[in-house]
Amino acid sequence: MPAKKILVVEDEPDIRKLVQYHLAQERYKVLEAEDGENALKLIQREQPNLVVLDLMLPGLSGQEICRILRSKPDTATLPILMLTAKAGEADKVLGLETGADDYLTKPFSPRELVARVKAILRRAELRTTAEGKESYHNGPLRIDFATYEVLIADKTVRLTLKEFDLLRFLVQNPNRVLTRDQLLDRVWGGETFVTPRTVDVHVRRLRKAIEKDDRKPKWILTVRGVGYKFDEKAVE
Numbered sequence: 455m456p457a458k459k460i461l462v463v464e465d466e467p468d469i470r471k472l473v474q475y476h477l478a479q480e481r482y483k484v485l486e487a488e489d490g491e492n493a494l495k496l497i498q499r500e501q502p503n504l505v506v507l508d509l510m511l512p513g514l515s516g517q518e519i520c521r522i523l524r525s526k527p528d529t530a531t532l533p534i535l536m537l538t539a540k541a542g543e544a545d546k547v548l549g550l551e552t553g554a555d556d557y558l559t560k561p562f563s564p565r566e567l568v569a570r571v572k573a574i575l576r577r578a579e580l581r582t583t584a585e586g587k588e589s590y591h592n593g594p595l596r597i598d599f600a601t602y603e604v605l606i607a608d609k610t611v612r613l614t615l616k617e618f619d620l621l622r623f624l625v626q627n628p629n630r631v632l633t634r635d636q637l638l639d640r641v642w643g644g645e646t647f648v649t650p651r652t653v654d655v656h657v658r659r660l661r662k663a664i665e666k667d668d669r670k671p672k673w674i675l676t677v678r679g680v681g682y683k684f685d686e687k688a689v690e
């Protein structure tokens with residue numbers, strides 16, 4: 455697999471070099487830009503897999519760059535990790551409202567940066583895989599990922615978008631114990647006001663919608679103290 459390309463947009467040379475160094479250590483191909491104009495040119499030419507974007511830049515701000523990228527079809531889903539200088543909540547919310555996938559407050563540890571980058575890339579990859587497969591069919595359960603249609607024994611099941619996303623992640627990772635944190639990360643990734651309880655509430659609703667007897671679930675099993683497991687055999 456060719457190395458993933460990451461563009462670092464940061465006007466402070468020391469921070470830019472630090473980020474560049476640690477990402478290069480992880481064998482990413484790292485591109486650098488010191489302002490928004492150069493960043494936009496590089497993004498068009500090099501099509502990076504992810505952008506590490508400083509919020510406070512001379513000229514176009516990180517927020518404006520984010521907005522421009524999100525408004526164009528070819529960069530609408532380009533993963534963005536925002537760097538902010540202030541620890542204030544406002545900055546954090548700002549980063550997410552603008553459409554960044556995640557944010558880091560300066561000063562950050564390089565290890566944390568690398569971990570965030572990996573998590574975002576993993577989510578992006580999963581999205582692509584999910585888009586690649588158009589449907590799931592097992593026993594009475596049929597899911598169309600393109601039309602969001604779920605059928606059980608030819609009867610339509612109504613789910614909310616989050617319940618659908620949760621079901622999709624479960625069926626794409628069958629027979630594996632998935633922790634609440636993993637589910638939060640993959641289904642709710644980047645969203646702020648969610649807790650492990652959110653997962654439980656959605657699992658309960660999903661069971662009600664798809665299980666024969668939601669008090670004795672057979673498909674989505676609880677793994678006590680850990681999380682949940684989708685039992686593919688039970689569906690067959």
Ligand code: CA
Pocket residue numbers: 464465466508509510511
């Ligand atoms: Ca800056």
